[in-house]
Each structure stands twice: as C-alpha cells, then as structure tokens.
C-alpha cells in the first residue's frame with residue numbers, strides 16, 4: 001500500500017465537498033479533491049451523502065416554486081406600479 005492518505009487530506013476534502021459539488025473550486029483544487037475521493041472510501045461516502053442531500057434540496061426547492069403563476073403575479077404588480085407612475 002503506497003497510497004498516501006492522511007487526516008489532513010480527509011478534513012480538507014470533507015470541508016470542500018460542497019464547494020466541489022457547487023463547482024466553486026479552482027481547477028487545481030478540484031483535481032486534488034477528485035483525486036482524494038478516488039482513493040478514499042470514507043470521503044467518497046460523505047461525498048455521496050452530500051450529493052444526495054443537495055439533490056433532495058434542489059428537488060424540493062423546484063417543487064416549491066410556481067414559476068408561471070408567480071411570474072404572472074410579479075409582472076402584473078410591476079405593470080400596476082408603472083401605470084400608476086405614468087399616470
């Protein structure tokens with residue numbers, strides 16, 4: 001076994017999993033986290049959990065929004081305000 005995994009790598013990987021998921025890391029950092037995940041089962045498991053949680057949040061948020069109705073309402077109000085100002 002010549003794989004070099006230490007606790008510092010794990011804590012760094014775990015701290016940055018969300019940034020990694022959100023694509024907020026620079027390429028060099030992304031590569032580091034990706035390489036760590038490829039070798040570390042414990043962090044990969046955490047990554048899977050975070051991915052799942054993020055997916056669930058995204059799905060439930062998508063259900064919360066009512067784009068067409070809300071959009072219509074907002075446009076209606078903006079238009080009403082504009083008409084008042086124009087008058």
Ligand SMILES: [Zn+2]
Pocket residue numbers: 005009010011013036040041042043044
């Ligand atoms: Zn790890």
